[in-house]
Structure formats: C-alpha cells, structure tokens
Amino acid sequence: MLALQLALRFLGEGRTQTSLILAGVTVGVAAYVFITATMLGVEQNMVAKTLGSQAHISVLDEPMPPQPLVHPEGRLVLRTVVQPEPRQKPFDQWQRALERVEATPGVRAACPTLAGSGLAIRGGGQQAIRVVGADPTRLRRIIDIPANLVEGSWRPDADQVVIGSVLAEELGLALGRPMRIRTSAGEASVRVVGIFELGSDAVDGQWVVTSLRTAQSLLGRPGDISSIDATVDELFAADEVAERVAARTGLTAESWMARNGALLTALSAQSQSTTLIRVFTLLAVAMGIASVLAVTVVQRRGQIGILRAMGVRARTILATFLWQGALLGIGGALLGTALGMLVGGMLERVVPFDIVVGPSTALQALAISLLTGLGAALWPARTAARMDPAAAIRGDE
Amino acid sequence: MSDDDVLVELSGVHKSFGEAPETRVEVLHGIDLTLRRGELVALVGPSGSGKSTLLNILGLLDRATTGILRIRGRDVSDMSDAELTSLRAEVLGFVFQFHHLLPGLTVAENVMLPAAAREGALAPTQRPRAVDLLGHVGLADQADRYARQLSGGMQQRVAVVRALMNSPLVVYADEPTGNLDTESSMRVMDFLVDWNRRERTTFVIVTHDPDIARRCRRVLRMVDGHLVADGPPEDVLR
Ligand SMILES: Nc1ncnc2c1ncn2[C@@H]1O[C@H](COP(=O)(O)OP(=O)(O)OP(=O)(O)O)[C@@H](O)[C@H]1O
Ligand SMILES: [Mg+2]
Numbered sequence: 001m002l003a004l005q006l007a008l009r010f011l012g013e014g015r016t017q018t019s020l021i022l023a024g025v026t027v028g029v030a031a032y033v034f035i036t037a038t039m040l041g042v043e044q045n046m047v048a049k050t051l052g053s054q055a056h057i058s059v060l061d062e063p064m065p066p067q068p069l070v071h072p073e074g075r076l077v078l079r080t081v082v083q084p085e086p087r088q089k090p091f092d093q094w095q096r097a098l099e100r101v102e103a104t105p106g107v108r109a110a111c112p113t114l115a116g117s118g119l120a121i122r123g124g125g126q127q128a129i130r131v132v133g134a135d136p137t138r139l140r141r142i143i144d145i146p147a148n149l150v151e152g153s154w155r156p157d158a159d160q161v162v163i164g165s166v167l168a169e170e171l172g173l174a175l176g177r178p179m180r181i182r183t184s185a186g187e188a189s190v191r192v193v194g195i196f197e198l199g200s201d202a203v204d205g206q207w208v209v210t211s212l213r214t215a216q217s218l219l220g221r222p223g224d225i226s227s228i229d230a231t232v233d234e235l236f237a238a239d240e241v242a243e244r245v246a247a248r249t250g251l252t253a254e255s256w257m258a259r260n261g262a263l264l265t266a267l268s269a270q271s272q273s274t275t276l277i278r279v280f281t282l283l284a285v286a287m288g289i290a291s292v293l294a295v296t297v298v299q300r301r302g303q304i305g306i307l308r309a310m311g312v313r314a315r316t317i318l319a320t321f322l323w324q325g326a327l328l329g330i331g332g333a334l335l336g337t338a339l340g341m342l343v344g345g346m347l348e349r350v351v352p353f354d355i356v357v358g359p360s361t362a363l364q365a366l367a368i369s370l371l372t373g374l375g376a377a378l379w380p381a382r383t384a385a386r387m388d389p390a391a392a393i394r395g396d397e
Numbered sequence: 398m399s400d401d402d403v404l405v406e407l408s409g410v411h412k413s414f415g416e417a418p419e420t421r422v423e424v425l426h427g428i429d430l431t432l433r434r435g436e437l438v439a440l441v442g443p444s445g446s447g448k449s450t451l452l453n454i455l456g457l458l459d460r461a462t463t464g465i466l467r468i469r470g471r472d473v474s475d476m477s478d479a480e481l482t483s484l485r486a487e488v489l490g491f492v493f494q495f496h497h498l499l500p501g502l503t504v505a506e507n508v509m510l511p512a513a514a515r516e517g518a519l520a521p522t523q524r525p526r527a528v529d530l531l532g533h534v535g536l537a538d539q540a541d542r543y544a545r546q547l548s549g550g551m552q553q554r555v556a557v558v559r560a561l562m563n564s565p566l567v568v569y570a571d572e573p574t575g576n577l578d579t580e581s582s583m584r585v586m587d588f589l590v591d592w593n594r595r596e597r598t599t600f601v602i603v604t605h606d607p608d609i610a611r612r613c614r615r616v617l618r619m620v621d622g623h624l625v626a627d628g629p630p631e632d633v634l635r
Contacts, residue, residue, distance in 0.1 A: 001518035013501025013545075303499050309458055310559075311486020311514035313479060390459035393493055394449070 002312065003319035011324055014296060021292045022331055025369065028285035029336025030343065032278050033365050037344050037357045039274045043267055045353035047235065050263060053203040054256055055111075055142050055229030057242045059101055061091040062252040090224045100248045101228050106241035109141035110230040114212060116219040118183035122171045129167065130206045131183065133215020134229075142229045145196050145209065151175055152194030156210045162194035164204035181208065185220025282372050289328055289376035293321060297384045304384055305392025314385040321381030322374055329373020333366040340365075403470075404566055404599055405432040405455060410464030412450055424450050426622040427464070432567065435597035437590065439610035439630070442619035448603045449494060449571055451619070455601065456489055456569045457481045469566075486515045490560030492570035494603070497556040500545035504536065504555055507544050511562040523562075530558035533588050549576045557585055561592065567599040574609060586612050607634055 011018045091097075094112055101110045113134040120127045136155045140146050145162065146154040152175045156162055161179065173179060173192050180189050190210065197204055216222050232241045242255035257264055297304075304317055337357065344355035412425040424447045432438065432455075440448050453459040454466065457473060466473050468488065473481065490511070498507045506519055508527035513519040524540075531537045534554040539547060547555065553576045560568045573589075574582035586609055593600055602613065610616050616633040618626035626633045 002513050005513075005519050009499075009501040009506075302495065306491075306493065306497075306499065307510070307514070308482065309456065309485065309491045309493070310511045311482055311489075311563075312510075313482050313514075315479075316514075388459075390453045393453070393458065393495070 007323035025332025026335040030339035033340030111138035165197040166205035293380035308389035318385035325373040325377025333369035402434040439613035490565035490568035494571035498544035505540040
C-alpha cells in the first residue's frame with residue numbers, strides 16, 4: 001500500500017518524464033493493438049470468403065486411406081493398397097454415420113447432402129450447373145444461404161430451386177420462372193423460388209440448391225447422399241475434429257484446412273511476421289520504461305536513503321518501482337488501446353475488411369503491457385532496493 | 398541514573414572504507430560511548446573527523462567494521478538488514494545533513510512517513526499528529542503544500558519534526574540547524590530542548606555552532622576519528 005502511494009507520488013512528481021514515457025508506451029501499445037486487429041481482420045476476411053461456400057468438414061463414403069500395418073516392434077509386416085473404386089457407389093448406411101458425426105465432440109451441426117453435376121437448358125443454350133440437395137434447415141447451419149438471399153425464399157419445396165445470382169443473370173431467370181435441368185438420369189423442370197449471392201463466382205454461377213428429395217430424383221439417386229457436411233465449434237480445430245469423425249465413422253473426413261493448405265500457409269507466414277513486429281514493439285516499450293526508471297532510481301538516491309532510514313523496508317522500495325512500471329504499463333495500455341481503435345476505425349473505411357479491436361485483443365494488450373511494464377521495472381527496482389542507505393544519504397558523487 | 402536507562406552502547410568501534418589494503422582508510426579508530434535515556438548530547442569536531450560516519454553506525458544505517466553496538470542491551474551485529482530496518486522504525490529518528498524531504502509528497506505526508514513505514518501505508522489517522530508537530534515549528538499552515546515549494550530553512554524544520562513522528566527513543570540529528578539563521582536556529586533548539594525535557598527522548602546533535610552545543614548538557618568532541626572529550630559544555634567547549 002505504501003509502495004503504491006509512493007509510486008503514484010513519484011510518477012506525479014516527475015510529470016514531464018512521466019508524460020513522455022506514457023506517450024511512448026501508448027504509441028507502442030497502439031501499434032500492437034492496431035497490427036493485431038488488422039491481422040485478425042485480414043485473416044477473418046480471407047477465412048470468411050473461403051468458408052462462405054464450403055463446409056468445415058465433409059464426410060465421404062470412401063475407405064480410410066491405406067494404412068501400413070506395422071508390427072509392434074516397428075517392422076513393416078504388411079501393406080495393402082486398395083485402389084479407390086469409381087464414384088457413384090451409394091453412401092452406405094448414411095443415417096447411422098450422420099448420428100455418429102453429430103455426436104462427435106466439436107461438431108456443431110451436420111447436414112446430409114447430395115450434390116451432382118448437370119446442365120441447365122434455356123432456349124438454345126445450355127450451362128453447366130451443380131445440383132445441391134439438402135434439408136434447408138440443416139443446410140443453413142453449414143452454408144448460410146438465407147443470410148445471403150437476394151430475393152425470394154430459401155426453402156424450396158418439391159420441384160423448386162434456389163439459384164446463384166450469376167447463374168440467374170446468365171440464364172436470364174427471374175423468380176417464379178421455370179428452369180429445365182438435364183442430368184445423366186434424365187430431364188426435369190423446376191421453378192426458381194429464390195436467388196442468393198455468396199460472393200464466390202464458382203458458387204453463384206453454378207449452384208442450384210434444392211431439397212434433398214428433389215435432388216435425389218433429379219440425379220436419379222433415390223435415398224442416397226454424396227456427403228455429410230459438418231460445421232465445427234472451433235474453426236481452427238477442424239483438422240482434429242475431422243480426425244475424430246473419421247475415427248468414429250470409419251469414413252473419410254476432409255477438413256477445410258486440408259482443402260486450403262495454401263491459404264493457411266500464407267496466413268501463418270503473415271501471422272509470424274506480425275508476431276515479430278509485435279515483439280519488437282514491446283521490446284522498444286520495455287526498454288523505454290526501463291531506461292526512464294533506471295534514471296529516476298539514480299535521481300532519487302537521496303530520497304530512497306531517507307525512506308530506508310525512516311524504516312521503510314527494502315521490499316517496499318522494490319514494490320514502489322515495480323508499481324511505477326505496472327502503472328505505466330496499465331496507463332499506456334488503456335490510452336494505447338483507445339488510440340489503436342481510433343486509427344483502426346479510420347483505416348477501416350479505406351480497406352475491404354473489418355479492423356475490429358475486440359475485448360480479447362484489448363485484454364491481451366492490457367496483460368502484455370502490464371507484464372512488459374513489470375518486466376522493465378524489475379532491474380531498476382532491484383537496484384533501488386539494494387541501495388546502501390548510508391551511501392544513498394551521504395549525497396556525495 | 399540506573400543501568401536500565403542505558404539505551405545505546407558502543408565499544409571498540411572501528412570503521413574503514415575501501416576493500417583493497419592500499420586504498421583502505423580507517424575513519425573511526427575505536428569509539429566507546431554510552432547513551433542514556435533523556436540525554437541531550439552535542440557532537441562537535443572539525444569537518445571530516447567522522448561525525449556523520451559515527452551517526453550512521455549509531456543509526457543502524459551502516460555497520461561497524463569491528464566493535465560492538467548494543468541497543469537496549471541487544472547486540473545488533475548479528476541482526477539481518479530487515480531486522481535493522483524495523484528496529485530503526487521502532488526506536489530511532491533521523492535528521493540528515495543533506496537530504497531533507499521527499500519533494501513529491503506534501504509537507505504533512507513527509508512528516509507522516511515514519512508512521513507510514515511502521516503501519517505499511519500513509520493513512521489519514523496519522524495526519525493530526527503530523528499537523529500538531531508542524532505547529533511546534535510554525536509550519537502547520539504549510540501542511541498541504543508540496544515539500545518542494547518550501548524554502549530550504551522551512552524544509553529543515555519539517556525534517557526536524559518528522560524525526561519525532563514515531564516518538565523515538567533516540568534521535569540522531571546531523572546539523573539540524575545548518576540551513577537556518579540564528580533566530581530560527583534558536584527557536585528549533587528551544588523546541589528540541591523542551592521536547593527532550595518533556596518526553597525524555599535522547600538527542601545526539603551534530604553541530605558546528607558553539608551556541609547550539611552550549612545548550613546541551615553533554616558535549617562530545619571528535620578529532621580524526623577519536624572521541625577526545627566527553628563532558629559538560631563548560632569543560633569541553635573552550
Ligand atoms: N563511503 C566512504 N568511502 C570513503 N571514505 C569515506 C566514506 N564516507 C566518509 N568517508 C571519509 O571519512 C571521513 C569522515 O567523513 P564524515 O562524513 O563522517 O565526516 P564529518 O565529520 O561528518 O564531516 P562534516 O563535518 O564535513 O560533515 C572523511 O575523510 C570522508 O572523506
Ligand atoms: Mg558530516
């Protein structure tokens with residue numbers, strides 16, 4: 001308590017010095033917050049773009065990749081390589097697999113889906129399409145079509161479809177218009193009841209979304225599905241969840257991370273370089289605090305001597321200087337977070353992604369700045385605490 | 398006086414500075430001294446004779462190179478730094494030759510410091526006594542100003558009353574009137590003499606001023622690290 005009181009009075013006394021170093025810490029923390037928020041924004045933006053039209057995990061009815069059978073001692077005894085059969089084999093007992101996928105920890109939602117290719121016929125022309133059939137309520141938890149609906153409804157009934165905006169434009173299709181679809185199973189007519197735009201050309205230009213039953217009849221695969229798509233609780237845990245799903249179902253489970261390796265490599269390289277920048281920023285902040293405190297320890301030699309003579313313990317002197325570091329860290333964190341948000345808010349208007357300083361970034365900045373302040377104060381504080389009171393009072397040198 | 402009244406005993410105290418034999422200087426050459434309850438002692442001697450060095454050892458701020466210091470019968474040489482610190486807070490008061498106040502604290506807070514050291518915090522309950530003490534040296538109305546706003550003489554008077562905050566048994570004052578004009582010096586001495594009589598606090602006052610020394614009942618003279626005289630002022634000061 002005495003230590004905190006003395007720390008506040010010491011900081012208040014050297015007002016110019018305190019303001020300058022506080023400004024330094026503020027700028028450092030602001031840079032830290034801003035860089036972190038920008039990095040998160042870029043990452044979220046790229047991930048959102050990628051995942052807006054992809055399931056986190058797709059479970060396919062394919063045997064697990066061939067596994068070498070290894071003898072307990074490590075010697076290879078047998079290896080079987082099974083050639084994957086051509087596709088189109090029905091998904092074996094998918095209802096049971098669906099239950100297991102849903103019961104896997106980390107899975108938030110699952111949706112049996114039947115997808116297949118076909119052609120949209122209009123006038124004399126034709127256009128390649130992808131028929132995607134799924135229960136609308138389940139599908140919205142995998143790919144959020146309702147949130148990206150441009151017009152109409154997102155719940156197709158029998159023989160009704162919801163199509164992408166690019167496809168609608170290319171085919172000149174409006175709501176309520178009929179559309180002819182040809183697949184390997186034959187030709188049928190459906191009605192367009194909704195148009196969506198997910199922001200991905202491949203999806204908006206090809207997807208024809210309908211109920212599972214309609215897709216099964218269009219593609220001539222009654223009762224069948226092609227995959228079970230799943231959403232996970234923790235985006236970046238998709239790999240682990242996929243492994244768990246594969247283990248439980250004995251099927252192949254492919255995560256978005258496996259599908260988008262290049263994107264993840266780029267993101268991780270970027271995150272490493274920002275980490276480096278953040279570390280250097282914090283080092284600069286720490287050295288600023290340390291040098292100012294080291295100077296004040298020397299300036300306050302006589303005062304420290306008086307305090308010790310009055311019976312103030314060495315521990316209290318140590319705590320006094322640690323408090324100064326901590327207070328500079330906390331003060332700089334609060335001001336710096338505010339400044340970082342301000343700069344981020346200004347930049348956000350000119351970049352195509354969100355720069356969000358969330359509570360976790362702010363708390364992280366506070367914790368790191370506090371630790372930096374304490375760490376920086378450690379050495380000056382120890383010097384002050386170990387000062388010989390007699391030498392400090394003599395006032396020579 | 399009975400032996401119960403003995404507060405401080407020094408016997409055979411030497412103090413040297415420097416580690417290497419060729420740079421080593423001995424500043425105190427075997428000091429024997431006893432201080433009793435209620436004594437008012439002046440310590441005089443030429444500059445560099447070792448007065449401040451002796452006071453630092455008596456005040457537990459520095460350790461003797463050899464020799465024994467007992468406070469209330471207890472040998473302090475085997476006490477840890479932390480034990481010495483709390484003993485200082487309990488029984489000793491200081492006025493220093495050079496450094497007086499903490500400029501970033503108010504005058505009242507400066508006076509409260511010894512109590513804060515003992516209680517672990519500056520607290521409002523310590524304030525009335527601090528203001529009361531300041532009143533004795535005519536500075537009660539300065540209580541809430543910052544110490545740095547006071548003149549050197551005022552600061553020294555604040556430092557004098559600060560030494561009394563915890564009602565110590567012994568006060569060591571190194572030239573407490575060094576920055577004061579004759580009249581203020583005498584007023585501070587009036588206060589100390591009066592306090593000594595009422596509270597039976599022991600004072601050791603280092604001074605170059607014979608008028609100050611004459612007001613003490615016992616005078617010690619130090620020359621080149623030896624105590625060369627110890628007696629009433631009329632014998633020692635001539
Ligand atoms: N830390 C130290 N290292 C080396 N020499 C020292 C140290 N402290 C004091 N001295 C020397 O010891 C001698 C006595 O110093 P001290 O300060 O005790 O004298 P003093 O009697 O208080 O003098 P003054 O009246 O000028 O205050 C001086 O010669 C001084 O240079
Ligand atoms: Mg001296």
